[in-house]
Amino acid sequence: MKMKTARSVAGLLGLLVAMSAHTPAQEVRADQIMARSQEAFLAAGQDMVARITMRLVNKAGRERLRELTMLRKDLENGNQKYFMYFHQPADVRAMTFMVWTYPGRDDDRWLFVPAIKLVRRIAADDSRSSFVGSDFTYEDVSGRDIELDTHTLLREETLGGTNCYVIQSVPAGGAASEFGRKRSWVAKDTWLPLKEEYDDRRGELARVFTADEVQTIGGHPTVMRRTMRDVKREHRTEVVFESVRYDVGLADELFAERYLREPPAEWIR
Amino acid sequence: MRGAPGRLGRTVFGALLMAVIGPPATAQENTFHGFVQANYSVRVSETQPTDPPGDFLLGDQRLELELARAAESGRVRAFAKADFVHDAVEGAARIDVREAFLTLTSTRVDLRLGRQVITWGVGDLVFINDVFPKDWTALIAGQPLQYLKLGSDAANLNLYLGPVSAQVVAVPFFQSDVLPDGTRLIGFTPFPGRSTRDVQPDQRIGNTEVALRLSGRVGRFDTAAYAFRGFWGSPPGVELDGEDAVRFYPRLAVYGASAQGAFAQGILSLETGFYDSRDDPDGRNPAIENSQLRALVGYQRALGGNLTVGAQYYAERMVEYDRYRLTTPPSFPVRLQTRHNVTARITRLFNYQSSQVSVFVWASPNDEDYYLNPEVRHSLSDEVWVAAGANVFGGSQRHTFFGQFDRNDNVYGTLRYSF
Numbered sequence: 001m002k003m004k005t006a007r008s009v010a011g012l013l014g015l016l017v018a019m020s021a022h023t024p025a026q027e028v029r030a031d032q033i034m035a036r037s038q039e040a041f042l043a044a045g046q047d048m049v050a051r052i053t054m055r056l057v058n059k060a061g062r063e064r065l066r067e068l069t070m071l072r073k074d075l076e077n078g079n080q081k082y083f084m085y086f087h088q089p090a091d092v093r094a095m096t097f098m099v100w101t102y103p104g105r106d107d108d109r110w111l112f113v114p115a116i117k118l119v120r121r122i123a124a125d126d127s128r129s130s131f132v133g134s135d136f137t138y139e140d141v142s143g144r145d146i147e148l149d150t151h152t153l154l155r156e157e158t159l160g161g162t163n164c165y166v167i168q169s170v171p172a173g174g175a176a177s178e179f180g181r182k183r184s185w186v187a188k189d190t191w192l193p194l195k196e197e198y199d200d201r202r203g204e205l206a207r208v209f210t211a212d213e214v215q216t217i218g219g220h221p222t223v224m225r226r227t228m229r230d231v232k233r234e235h236r237t238e239v240v241f242e243s244v245r246y247d248v249g250l251a252d253e254l255f256a257e258r259y260l261r262e263p264p265a266e267w268i269r
Numbered sequence: 270m271r272g273a274p275g276r277l278g279r280t281v282f283g284a285l286l287m288a289v290i291g292p293p294a295t296a297q298e299n300t301f302h303g304f305v306q307a308n309y310s311v312r313v314s315e316t317q318p319t320d321p322p323g324d325f326l327l328g329d330q331r332l333e334l335e336l337a338r339a340a341e342s343g344r345v346r347a348f349a350k351a352d353f354v355h356d357a358v359e360g361a362a363r364i365d366v367r368e369a370f371l372t373l374t375s376t377r378v379d380l381r382l383g384r385q386v387i388t389w390g391v392g393d394l395v396f397i398n399d400v401f402p403k404d405w406t407a408l409i410a411g412q413p414l415q416y417l418k419l420g421s422d423a424a425n426l427n428l429y430l431g432p433v434s435a436q437v438v439a440v441p442f443f444q445s446d447v448l449p450d451g452t453r454l455i456g457f458t459p460f461p462g463r464s465t466r467d468v469q470p471d472q473r474i475g476n477t478e479v480a481l482r483l484s485g486r487v488g489r490f491d492t493a494a495y496a497f498r499g500f501w502g503s504p505p506g507v508e509l510d511g512e513d514a515v516r517f518y519p520r521l522a523v524y525g526a527s528a529q530g531a532f533a534q535g536i537l538s539l540e541t542g543f544y545d546s547r548d549d550p551d552g553r554n555p556a557i558e559n560s561q562l563r564a565l566v567g568y569q570r571a572l573g574g575n576l577t578v579g580a581q582y583y584a585e586r587m588v589e590y591d592r593y594r595l596t597t598p599p600s601f602p603v604r605l606q607t608r609h610n611v612t613a614r615i616t617r618l619f620n621y622q623s624s625q626v627s628v629f630v631w632a633s634p635n636d637e638d639y640y641l642n643p644e645v646r647h648s649l650s651d652e653v654w655v656a657a658g659a660n661v662f663g664g665s666q667r668h669t670f671f672g673q674f675d676r677n678d679n680v681y682g683t684l685r686y687s688f
Contacts, residue, residue, distance in 0.1 A: 129575060
């Protein structure tokens with residue numbers, strides 16, 4: 001769960017200055033589009049509260065549910081704080097999970113295990129590992145550093161009636177990634193990614209993301225329903241956002257051990 | 270006329286209550302949950318004729334009910350969790366009130382009253398500053414981990430003062446750790462063949478245990494300082510009184526500190542504590558545990574997505590070892606001054622995290638004993654999980670920490686349906 005440079009305006013400007021001298025304008029533009037897209041997708045507003053339902057569906061059609069409340073607050077310097085409270089399933093109910101993310105370095109993560117009233121630090125997983133057993137990785141949930149990949153604008157086309165930039169991202173240098181190549185369809189009007197195709201390292205299509213429903217809430221276009229499909233394993237995760245609110249004034253002190261132990265009643269419902 | 274002072278009293282009380290607990294927050298959900306669980310374990314090691322008969326260590330069938338309610342708009346919360354247990358090995362049923370407490374919350378203060386589980390420190394199954402009661406028989410026999418921790422009947426006050434938090438816990442009702450007593454699980458006793466009496470500290474106000482914790486962040490580390498004044502929860506003191514062995518709980522103070530944070534792409538955990546054996550400060554009484562220094566270093570790291578590994582080094586050192594050697598009766602085994610311990614844990618998740626395989630090992634290279642716990646767990650659905658594992662103990666001697674449990678090796682299974 002590394003942070004996006006994009007969230008820091010200074011970082012973005014620095015990137016542009018650094019790259020414009022040596023790289024074709026088109027690549028710079030693709031970087032810009034990806035940075036702006038990530039900002040719109042993962043860091044809209046100063047803070048956000050949402051109730052999230054994840055439906056994990058396997059090849060045989062069997063379903064598992066994950067239901068959580070997520071609080072997110074954006075800080076200066078591109079840092080973010082996340083707080084998650086799990087409502088379902090039963091064996092993780094009342095667990096809380098807190099993440100502080102920093103640009104360019106590993107997260108700090110805490111987990112509270114209610115059965116033994118234990119708060120403990122947990123190792124920042126490989127950011128490519130599955131988030132709570134779903135088809136989404138930690139990286140998908142909170143973003144991948146823009147500068148880890150080389151972005152190229154392939155073309156512009158319409159997807160479901162929306163004009164999109166189609167951008168290809170390839171891990172730069174030896175940057176670690178679960179994909180070999182990724183194509184993103186970024187809406188020109190909302191900057192949201194409407195579709196992403198992830199190829200594995202052999203160049204075969206592995207995962208497909210789709211934004212299935214977009215609503216504007218508090219002035220922020222928001223993906224309310226999304227799906228990640230694992231093409232090879234025929235497994236998919238459907239995610240529904242509900243009760244989304246932005247800029248509600250989440251206090252910084254909510255993201256602390258106290259509330260891991262005693263989840264803030266005001267926000268967790 | 271009689272009504273007026275009553276109303277006034279209620280108004281004043283209400284105003285005071287509001288002043289203490291602050292403005293109302295939004296109510297939290299009232300919840301009712303629980304599970305039904307079957308949990309069995311069977312001894313697989315050889316026993317001796319003097320050992321308790323029977324192969325089954327657990328025949329545990331239970332219903333756990335958990336109720337949470339919020340009143341006064343979320344500023345007062347009630348929580349209770351009780352297990353209705355049928356123990357097939359004993360052929361007896363009982364109710365076990367695991368937790369039952371009220372929490373009063375205000376802007377900078379939380380007060381929790383009642384039976385509650387409190388867990389301190391940063392060790393993985395290694396406890397230094399966690400002086401709260403534990404049921405070691407649950408761990409040894411193969412119950413789920415949550416049964417290792419027992420509730421304390423306590424008042425627990427938390428103050429949140431910006432960068433520093435303070436927690437004060439007062440426990441007026443002493444609860445010792447639960448250790449094998451020879452009826453089902455076999456442990457070391459210095460006086461074999463004698464009946465054992467348990468003498469708890471008197472329930473006097475003056476015997477209230479008090480534990481203090483100050484915590485805050487230092488850089489990227491979560492740090493805490495601890496102090497405790499109370500009694501040894503384990504091991505108890507043991508002495509002869511006529512024909513009986515008497516188990517008693519000497520006075521203890523503990524002072525310690527811990528830190529945990531990100532380090533070298535993993536999590537580094539540090540903890541230390543000084544155990545001041547207040548009833549035997551000079552280490553002259555062989556019936557009472559010597560004062561000790563304890564220290565822990567742990568490191569945990571995720572390797573690839575679904576694999577996590579952790580390792581710990583833990584040392585326990587007697588402070589007055591020369592006197593311990595001089596006063597130990599010849600018939601007693603002599604312990605090491607410093608017991609070195611290493612632990613390792615490997616956890617691997619499979620199949621969208623619905624299956625888990627883990628191995629935990631704890632060994633002492635110089636005390637020459639070990640504990641091994643492999644386990645597999647699988648979620649059949651969101652509501653149902655099943656687990657199977659083994660607890661294996663061994664050692665070159667019969668009195669060491671794990672060596673004494675050698676004849677309790679077992680395999681266990683658990684099936685739980687949660688709602």
